[in-house]
Amino acid sequence: MKALFIGGTGTISSAVSRLLDEKGWELYLINRGTRNNALPDSVKVIRADINDEESVARLIDKMEFDVVADFIGFVPEHLERDYRLFKGKTRQFIFISSASAYQKPLSHYGITEGTPLSNPYWEYSRNKISCEEYLMRMYREEGFPVTIVRPSHTYGERSIPLGVHGGKGSWQVALRMLQGKPVIIHGDGTSLWTMTHNSDFAKGFVGLMGNIHAIGESVHITSDETLTWNQIYQCIADALGVRLNAVHVSSRFLALCSKDDYMGSLIGDKANSVVFDNTKLKRLVPEFTATIRFDHGIRQTVNYILEHPECQIEDIEFDQWCDKVVNALEAALKSINN
Structure with a gap:
C-alpha cells in the first residue's frame, strides 16, 4: 500500500509514520524538510512547500496513491488546493480535523460523531468545521473519497499536555x-x-487507512x-x-x-x-x-x-x-x- 502525507513530522503524524513503516507501507511525505531527521529510513520525502501548488503538481504528476492525508490543513483554501492536486490520484483522502469542532457549550458531555459541530469561541475550530463542510460537499457532488478524522488532546514524547501554558510550549x-x-x-x-497517546491514536488512524467502510465518514480517535x-x-x-x-x-x-x-x-x-464514545471507530477498526x-x-x-x-x-x-x-x-x- 502506498500513502502520501502532507506534513508527517508532527506529534500525531510522526507516530502514524512510524507505525506505517512497521507495517511495510510505502510512505511519501510532502514537507519542507525541517524536521525529517527522526523519520524512519524507508520514508521518501518530496521536499516542497505544499502552498506552491504548481511545483507540487509537477512533482506528483506521474504518481498515484492508495491514501493521501493532510495533517496541516487549517482553512478551506488548503483543502480546495488539496482537491485540485489529488482528485483522481488517490483512493482515499483523509483530513485531520479536530474534536474541538464539537458543539460548545455541549448539550451532553458524552460526544459521538453525531454531536453537532459548532464552536463560537474558537476561530481555529470554526475553520476546521468549514474545511469538513467543503470536503463533504466534494464527496457528495464529485465522489471525492473523503474520510474525516477528529483527534482530541493527543500527546507524544516531546511536549507535556496541559490546559494552561504559554506560547513557547509546556x-x-x-x-x-x-x-x-x-x-x-x-x-x-x-x-x-x-488524553490520548500518539501511539494509540496511530493504531486507530492506520486502521482507517485503505478502509472502504471509512469513505464518506467522520470519526474521532481518542482513548x-x-x-x-x-x-x-x-x-x-x-x-x-x-x-x-x-x-x-x-x-x-x-x-x-x-x-x-x-x-x-x-x-x-x-x-x-x-x-x-469510540463505538464508531471500534466498528470500523475492530482491533482498536x-x-x-x-x-x-x-x-x-x-x-x-x-x-x-x-x-x-x-x-x-x-x-x-x-x-x-x-x-x-x-x-x-x-x-x-x-
Whole structure:
C-alpha cells in the first residue's frame, strides 16, 4: 500500500509514520524538510512547500496513491488546493480535523460523531468545521473519497499536555513544578478530559487507512480513559517527582487577562467536560484499543524531555504572567478578608 502525507513530522503524524513503516507501507511525505531527521529510513520525502501548488503538481504528476492525508490543513483554501492536486490520484483522502469542532457549550458531555459541530469561541475550530463542510460537499457532488478524522488532546514524547501554558510550549509549567512554584489549573480542576497517546491514536488512524467502510465518514480517535484536570496535573507532578502546588483560577478570568487565545483553547475547548464514545471507530477498526494509561504515558514523556535539553524551552513572559495572576488572586483575597 502506498500513502502520501502532507506534513508527517508532527506529534500525531510522526507516530502514524512510524507505525506505517512497521507495517511495510510505502510512505511519501510532502514537507519542507525541517524536521525529517527522526523519520524512519524507508520514508521518501518530496521536499516542497505544499502552498506552491504548481511545483507540487509537477512533482506528483506521474504518481498515484492508495491514501493521501493532510495533517496541516487549517482553512478551506488548503483543502480546495488539496482537491485540485489529488482528485483522481488517490483512493482515499483523509483530513485531520479536530474534536474541538464539537458543539460548545455541549448539550451532553458524552460526544459521538453525531454531536453537532459548532464552536463560537474558537476561530481555529470554526475553520476546521468549514474545511469538513467543503470536503463533504466534494464527496457528495464529485465522489471525492473523503474520510474525516477528529483527534482530541493527543500527546507524544516531546511536549507535556496541559490546559494552561504559554506560547513557547509546556516546559515552563514543568519548570515551575520543579521549582515548587504555584501552577495554574483552570476552573476547579474537576471537569473531565481525555488524553490520548500518539501511539494509540496511530493504531486507530492506520486502521482507517485503505478502509472502504471509512469513505464518506467522520470519526474521532481518542482513548477511553477519562480524567479530571486535577488528576492530569497530579500525574505530571508525580512523573517529575515533586509536590503539586496548584492554584485554581476561573477559565473566563484567564481568558480575559491573557494575551494567548485562552478564550478559544479554554472556553471553546478545555474548560468543558468531554467524554468520547469510540463505538464508531471500534466498528470500523475492530482491533482498536487504546492501551497507554495517562500516568504511564506521561512518565515516558517527562523522562524524554528531561533527557533532551532541546525540548526544555523556557518562557519567561509566561512565567511572569503566572506570578501576576497568582499575586492578584492573593491580593484580592486579602482585600476581601480585611
